[in-house]
Amino acid sequence: MEIAQEKSIYKKAFLWNVVGSMFNSIASLVLLLFVTRICGDYSAGIFSLAFATAQLILAIGRYGMRAYQATDVNESIEFSSYITSRLVTCIMMILSSIVYIIISDFSKEKGLIIFTICILKMVDAIEDVFHGLLQQKNRLDIAGKLLAARNALTIIVFIVILFLSKNLFLTCFFTAAISIIFCLVINIRYTYKIKQIKFNFSFLPLRKLFIDCFPLFIGTFLSLYIYNAPKYAIDKYMSSEFQTYYSIIFMPAFVINLFSEFIFKPLLTTLAICWNEKEIKKFNGIIIKLFMIITTITIVVIAGAYLFGIPVLSLIYGVNLHEFRQDLIILLLGGGFGAGVYLLYNVLTSIRKQMSVLIGYLLVAIFATVFSPIFVHIDELYGASISYLTSSMMLFTIFLCILIYNIKRIS
Known part of the structure; x- marks a missing residue:
């Protein structure tokens, strides 16, 4: 009976992880498609570089914690500490994007687009900590549903605003704002069914998290840098x-x-x-x-x-x-x-x-x-x-x- 139940749970997790991951992965592909079609090759090149940069800075927001959190099967660290750490890393992510844009001396247009896409990608970091809890509790099926819903909304909003405005900056700005609100509403609602959501600024668990995950953060950051290095050379x-x-x-x-x-x-x-x-x-x-x-x-x-x-x-x-x-x-x-x-x-x-x-x-x-x-x-x-x-x-x-x-x- 237990084996059959375990297989059923895995099948549901597999199915909805497929759906959620598919929406998450095709998002950048679809967005690039519409930017290319509506704004042209040049703007699409800026968008592509901005997306690659935002993906790199997203490593700061996630801090490499997802696999660590999902495999914390003994719950050595409370969810309240995980979510507090994510608040800290998201602030670090935004500050880092501002510093990067300033020192890179981008044009005003390119700098604004990179910043707004960094805000948009920060949504991935926010929902990642909620989905890490769901995966830890063997509810990857719920995480997949939420991931699919949020990415579907992001794609639709982006396309509609871009089509109406023909302005890439305005499109990224409003899409980011709507995505953040939607992400928080749906994830908080479902997470409350499993665990109470509260912040915990206790030093010791946060210290342990940041120290234990530091190699993962640096590794993830370097991984994205390695894969994006050809793009920076092309630029x-x-x-x-x-x-x-x-x-x-x-x-x-x-x-x-x-x-x-x-x-x-x-x-x-x-x-x-x-x-x-x-x-x-x-x-x-x-x-x-x-x-x-x-x-x-x-x-x-x-x-x-x-x-x-x-x-x-x-x-x-x-x-x-x-x-x-x-x-x-x-x-x-x-x-x-x-x-x-x-x-x-x-x-x-x-x-x-x-x-x-x-x-x-x-x-x-x-x-x-x-x-x-x-x-x-x-x-x-x-x-x-x-x-x-x-x-x-x-x-x-x-x-x-x-x-x-x-x-x-x-x-």
């Missing part, structure tokens, strides 16, 4: 139109991450329990199956993209991408390794190997900082694609070696 050496082209052909790589995340996110708590209870055979079996699924998804997506990817993307976005077929395939292969990295990152977090994660990201971040500009300067978009693939392969290799070492150590 330095090429025009905004090429930023748009790269972003469009990069989008399908998210498909691999998206479908992979569908599979493994509901299993993170199970993996943490297996590790804590020394069920290493079951732990290894789950990870091997997940790697096989990621490999299969990667092969299928690459095959489909080779045959239909460029014509379909050119048709959808209304731009000529036919010279970038090779770049698309390279990015998709990098996306496959990237999905493997994301899986290993979550597994290493669930077994509390945060420092090992940080070391891996530091090494590859140094590589990306040095070589991404060189690759782009020499080979333009092809160089950007090679940079992304190389960084993903390096991270995957390092994380896999760390996991194997830790498994052998306790076996």
